[in-house]
Amino acid sequence: MQPVRIAENIYWVGGIDWDLRNFHGYLTQRGSTYNAYLVIDEKIALLDTVKHYLFDEMIERISSIVDPSKIDYIVSNHVEMDHSGSLPMLKKIAPKAGIITSPNGQKGLERHFKEGWDYRAVKSGEVLALGKRNLHFVLTPMVHWPDNMVSYMPEEKILFSNDAFGQHIATSERFDHEYHLEIIIEEAKKYYANIVLPYSEQVKKALAAASELDIATIAPSHGIIWQKNIADIIANYRTWSNNGTQKKALIVYDTMWKSTEKIAHAIQSAFELGGYNTRMLNLQHNHISDIMTEVIDAEFICVGSPTLNNNMMPNVAAFLTYLKGLAPKGRKALAFGSYGWGGQSIGQIDEVLKSCGFEVLDGIKVNYVPGSDELKNITEKIGEML
Numbered sequence: 001m002q003p004v005r006i007a008e009n010i011y012w013v014g015g016i017d018w019d020l021r022n023f024h025g026y027l028t029q030r031g032s033t034y035n036a037y038l039v040i041d042e043k044i045a046l047l048d049t050v051k052h053y054l055f056d057e058m059i060e061r062i063s064s065i066v067d068p069s070k071i072d073y074i075v076s077n078h079v080e081m082d083h084s085g086s087l088p089m090l091k092k093i094a095p096k097a098g099i100i101t102s103p104n105g106q107k108g109l110e111r112h113f114k115e116g117w118d119y120r121a122v123k124s125g126e127v128l129a130l131g132k133r134n135l136h137f138v139l140t141p142m143v144h145w146p147d148n149m150v151s152y153m154p155e156e157k158i159l160f161s162n163d164a165f166g167q168h169i170a171t172s173e174r175f176d177h178e179y180h181l182e183i184i185i186e187e188a189k190k191y192y193a194n195i196v197l198p199y200s201e202q203v204k205k206a207l208a209a210a211s212e213l214d215i216a217t218i219a220p221s222h223g224i225i226w227q228k229n230i231a232d233i234i235a236n237y238r239t240w241s242n243n244g245t246q247k248k249a250l251i252v253y254d255t256m257w258k259s260t261e262k263i264a265h266a267i268q269s270a271f272e273l274g275g276y277n278t279r280m281l282n283l284q285h286n287h288i289s290d291i292m293t294e295v296i297d298a299e300f301i302c303v304g305s306p307t308l309n310n311n312m313m314p315n316v317a318a319f320l321t322y323l324k325g326l327a328p329k330g331r332k333a334l335a336f337g338s339y340g341w342g343g344q345s346i347g348q349i350d351e352v353l354k355s356c357g358f359e360v361l362d363g364i365k366v367n368y369v370p371g372s373d374e375l376k377n378i379t380e381k382i383g384e385m386l
């Protein structure tokens with residue numbers, strides 16, 4: 001349980017959640033970390049904490065550097081409990097520590113913990129002097145909660161970015177030069193798709209504010225710290241926040257007796273012939289949070305379900321609810337499915353896709369089992385629309 005030095009007298013003192021596999025419905029196959037940072041100066045500051053069950057781990061790391069009771073300030077960049085969950089226990093050990101947070105952060109922390117702690121609510125541009133170093137605060141509301149803010153230390157060129165630029169990866173390596181860049185970017189993409197995507201407009205504003213700063217280190221609150229590849233992650237955030245899509249089509253479906261799956265393959269053939277990269281995503285085998293990672297750069301989202309009990313299948317409904325909430329913009333879409341007698345599922349899917357604001361092509365509906373001519377016609381019909 002050692003701390004990791006980030007700069008002179010600045011340390012990572014977070015917790016590693018090796019076994020985390022589900023982060024409120026988001027599948028985290030690689031676990032995660034909750035990154036807390038300790039600054040030792042004339043004043044001692046801790047930036048964020050960890051999930052409550054990793055409190056002992058964080059305290060062990062802090063205690064190897066300084067007596068935790070000597071902490072002067074706890075900067076809470078974000079209320080969500082993966083970063084604030086240890087506050088009540090920490091405040092018992094460090095009762096004199098004042099809590100620096102945004103105005104919405106104070107409201108949120110008061111609602112979470114019902115404690116009359118010593119708060120200082122800061123606005124964008126306010127500075128906390130620690131001695132030789134200072135923390136400048138920039139409020140970043142709705143990236144991704146109303147309370148979010150980031151802290152910037154100009155003397156060390158460190159941006160403590162909280163959730164932004166984070167990734168759910170549990171590792172002992174802390175820096176991007178120590179780990180596989182492709183995996184870090186893939187997990188950052190998944191994080192963006194599942195957490196940040198609805199707030200892309202606010203991300204653009206935050207990126208504009210960040211472009212004014214001289215940044216040598218981005219220290220997020222999850223996963224790996226960016227130093228070597230800052231330009232890469234900023235460029236990716238620009239692309240993702242601008243809804244930059246590629247010539248790529250997703251075919252997302254569930255199936256009962258393989259008829260809807262046959263239609264899915266006919267659709268996939270059409271896109272393949274049209275020069276698209278394609279992904280066949282059977283919802284029985286693919287988690288919705290992994291599908292969202294593919295949605296991030298897909299031009300087309302085709303969604304299929306047979307009709308079951310006058311409805312689409314529950315897996316498909318769950319995916320559409322999740323997709324709609326995460327609100328990707330500027331996509332094209334298509335509903336498809338087989339049916340026995342009612343056939344309501346295709347219209348229902350079509351309606352949800354339209355309510356997402358997508359450009360929706362005519363749906364494809366086949367009674368019972370599609371024949372080879374029908375499948376050929378589907379491929380040709382879609383090919384003509386591309």
Ligand code: FEO
Nearest residue numbers: 078080082163221
């Ligand atoms: Fe990592 Fe929004 O909490």
